[in-house]
Amino acid sequence: MEVPRGAFCALVGPSGCGKSTFFDVLMGVLSMDSGEISWGGQTVNDLKHVAAYMQQKDLLLPWLSLEENALLPMKILKRQKEDDRKTVRDLFARFGLSGFENYLPHQVSGGMRQRTALVRTLTFDRELALLDEPLSALDALTRSILQEELLNLQLEFGKTVLMITHDVEEALLLADDVVILSSSPMRPLEHIHITSPKPRRPSDPEIGRYKEVVLSELKRELTVAQ
Amino acid sequence: MHNRSAALVPLCAFFIVWEVGCRLFNVQPFILPPPSRVFAVSFLQASILFTHAMTTAAEILLGLALALAVAVPLATSMFYHKIVERALSPLLVASQAIPVFALAPLLIVWLGYGVTSKVVMAAVIIFFPITVSLLEGFKNCDKDYELLFDLMDASFWQKLRLLHWPWALPSFFAGLKMAVAVATIGAVIGEWVGAQRGLGYLMIQMNARLRADMVFASILWLTLIGMGLWGLVGLVENKVLYWKKEG
Numbered sequence: 001m002e003v004p005r006g007a008f009c010a011l012v013g014p015s016g017c018g019k020s021t022f023f024d025v026l027m028g029v030l031s032m033d034s035g036e037i038s039w040g041g042q043t044v045n046d047l048k049h050v051a052a053y054m055q056q057k058d059l060l061l062p063w064l065s066l067e068e069n070a071l072l073p074m075k076i077l078k079r080q081k082e083d084d085r086k087t088v089r090d091l092f093a094r095f096g097l098s099g100f101e102n103y104l105p106h107q108v109s110g111g112m113r114q115r116t117a118l119v120r121t122l123t124f125d126r127e128l129a130l131l132d133e134p135l136s137a138l139d140a141l142t143r144s145i146l147q148e149e150l151l152n153l154q155l156e157f158g159k160t161v162l163m164i165t166h167d168v169e170e171a172l173l174l175a176d177d178v179v180i181l182s183s184s185p186m187r188p189l190e191h192i193h194i195t196s197p198k199p200r201r202p203s204d205p206e207i208g209r210y211k212e213v214v215l216s217e218l219k220r221e222l223t224v225a226q
Numbered sequence: 227m228h229n230r231s232a233a234l235v236p237l238c239a240f241f242i243v244w245e246v247g248c249r250l251f252n253v254q255p256f257i258l259p260p261p262s263r264v265f266a267v268s269f270l271q272a273s274i275l276f277t278h279a280m281t282t283a284a285e286i287l288l289g290l291a292l293a294l295a296v297a298v299p300l301a302t303s304m305f306y307h308k309i310v311e312r313a314l315s316p317l318l319v320a321s322q323a324i325p326v327f328a329l330a331p332l333l334i335v336w337l338g339y340g341v342t343s344k345v346v347m348a349a350v351i352i353f354f355p356i357t358v359s360l361l362e363g364f365k366n367c368d369k370d371y372e373l374l375f376d377l378m379d380a381s382f383w384q385k386l387r388l389l390h391w392p393w394a395l396p397s398f399f400a401g402l403k404m405a406v407a408v409a410t411i412g413a414v415i416g417e418w419v420g421a422q423r424g425l426g427y428l429m430i431q432m433n434a435r436l437r438a439d440m441v442f443a444s445i446l447w448l449t450l451i452g453m454g455l456w457g458l459v460g461l462v463e464n465k466v467l468y469w470k471k472e473g
Binding site: 062064076077 | 370374375377379380384392
């Protein structure tokens, strides 16, 4: 499997097929039994040092304000500069969090927390963003709004994005490449390259067409697995 | 406020039954003084009680400091090094199986009649709940947060300071409250066995002179020290854990 630099790639597959395990391997939490990871043409052990991570839990520290949470990667990576705070403020403005800088995570909504997590993904300042079902804990409306923001990781900030999702429509709306995974053993089953321009709408006929294909593929995979 | 006044009802009932019982059955005050007398003595002899209470309170606070100085590094190293935990946790449990009070005479022999032996007594009792609760707090840390910190390449100290320590604080405070509630026991036992000052010492002296009212007054003051410490820890807790959700 290959992801071009600057592309948005979505992984969909039946639950329990090992998507999250795959991410654990990429992040160096688990070691591989076999296979190879390469980044920029070079073989590496893991992508720990090039990846930022976001998942359905916001993973914000409850004792820090939203702003301090967003500043955390800079603080830890000792890249703290004079204008860090300004960078974060700008990002907060960009992601509709202005005025909430000093709130604690439990004082704001789940959508806002996830926006803050998204800002933190950016302050990681890593080239690759690994997203593990980042929006699956949110309500449908918040999710559809935040999907656009996820897209901006790629379009506006030039990140390479690898996203796990169980939401087929979300995958089709956001990704350049959708990879359908099979379970036991997990391997890429089908690779769909979507060329229609972004942002896309769920009502786009192309999206609808692909949705049929992907869903029937996934259903077949589930029946086989059972 | 409503909850607090609710607690007053059984307390008042208790004192009333005690008072009435004493008068009704004409109990000798050197056997069981009525609460009115205990309260009166507590105020009338306040200056003596205060001097001794200060000694006991100092012993408890120093014991607390000593216990913290041992418990915090201990729990931290047990958390970061599985081998230390495996090596020490049986010892820790065993240390609690030994009745600390049995050690009191020895501690007096080793450390003398002064404050030191009482401080150590209190510390021995206090450090266990603090160590255990702090370790539990560390262990409760969400693995996904640890992964996030690993991805940020956080150093050992950064992880300890920014993640594990704040994470363990609520549990730490729960242990600390438990500890201060029993801390008075350690100091008083130490004073019973041998001391020149302190509320425990005063109790022994007064008991010998059949001044049960002063014994009870000492107990009352001890209770106040315990409750004061509890309240103090609660105040600090509220300040430190400002981020805990209400309710």
